[in-house]
Amino acid sequence: MELRQLRYLDAVARARSFTAAALDLHVAQSALSQQVAKLERELGVELLRRTTRRVEVTEAGELVLARGRRALAEADAIAADLDALHGLVRGRLRIGGVPPIGGLHPAALIAEFGRAHPGIDITIREEVAATLLDELADGALDLVLALVDPADTAPSLTGRHLLHEELVLICAPDDPLAARKRVPHAALADRPLVAHVAGSALRRNLERVAPDGRVIAEANELETLRELVALGLGVTLMPASVVGGVPAEVLAVRPLHPRVRVPVSMLWRDHEAPTPAAAAFRHHVLAAVTGRP
Known part of the structure; x- marks a missing residue:
């Protein structure tokens, strides 16, 4: 079992589509399908059920994903800790929520941040707030920008109110x-x-x-x-x-x-140190909102 296979499985399960997952991961769909099939053969169970319209996660797939996502989060944390040790701001940043909200223009903020930190691979996820917050709690996202109050989110989440x-x-x-x-x-x-x-x-x-x-x-x-x-x-x-x-x-x-x-907030997981990339983006957003570096 490889971390790459778990990452591919997670992407397909979230997107409910091999095509969409391949686009998100920037890999060929054939390569993604082969790795997921290889994982299924190794484990001896069906993890994903393919239908004519979408992909469904089987009961066995849910069990594998529950532990697999924790393993992926730990692996990502190792890479982030090593980056921090060397004083580097690089790696991966996964952001949910992009349409303009309030006086905040997330797309512009992300573009500015990307130009300032070309070593960071930025993934943007657009979905309804409830889905994004669930994915943030699951560890699939690093930050979410949404029209919600941090106090009204799950206990595992926290954040910063930016404006109204x-x-x-x-x-x-x-x-x-x-x-x-x-x-x-x-x-x-x-x-x-x-x-x-x-x-x-x-x-x-x-x-x-x-x-x-x-x-x-x-x-x-x-x-x-x-x-x-x-x-x-x-x-x-x-x-x-x-x-x-x-x-x-x-x-x-x-x-x-x-x-x-309504409040406009930036949210992240509580009681968890951010990756260097996520910490840098938090600072970038707060500086833009407050006008202070």
Whole structure:
């Protein structure tokens, strides 16, 4: 059994796809499949069940992954400790959450960090907040940027509140709500809603503001949500910073009454020393937010 095989197995299990896992790992799909098959033959069990639509992890696969992920985390920690011993900032950085949130532009921060530390291999994972936080707790990610309060996450996680973001209502310019200066929460009762997928912070806040609203469409991309709303399919909530520059003839943006503000946070695992790369990125983000080096 090799660490490489465990890493390949973990990637396929998370992506539920050999194709997506191969892209994430920057390896040929044939090589990845061969190594996973080799591991299955060595262990004498089926770890992944291939279907026509996706890949499912078997019961034996879950058992192997539970211990395998701990082994991978320890192996990564050894490499990080050696880097730290030699005063190097290199290695691997795995970040979850990239769309602009609040006054924070994660893509720009990551690009700046990558230019400053070319020795670090950066992996970016985009998913809903609930999934990213689960992967952070499992050790698959080093850091997550999300619209959540660190105090509301699992006990194994901690983090730093960076800033607050206001959520605003967006609707088509000819929607009756566009005629209001502010939109009371009650005005969303029984309204058709275009929502982010379940598990996202935006979906959770939309359901809190409009518990009686009717979700008629879901999307995983902010741009898709904006387009569906602009075409009059429904209304939704979105971070003010994401829609601030949209022309009024395309989309109506209105504050809520009372206003809704959500925390923007950077999260990591509690009681665990960060890798040198993760520590450097934390410092980079905090310096950008506070304006202090």
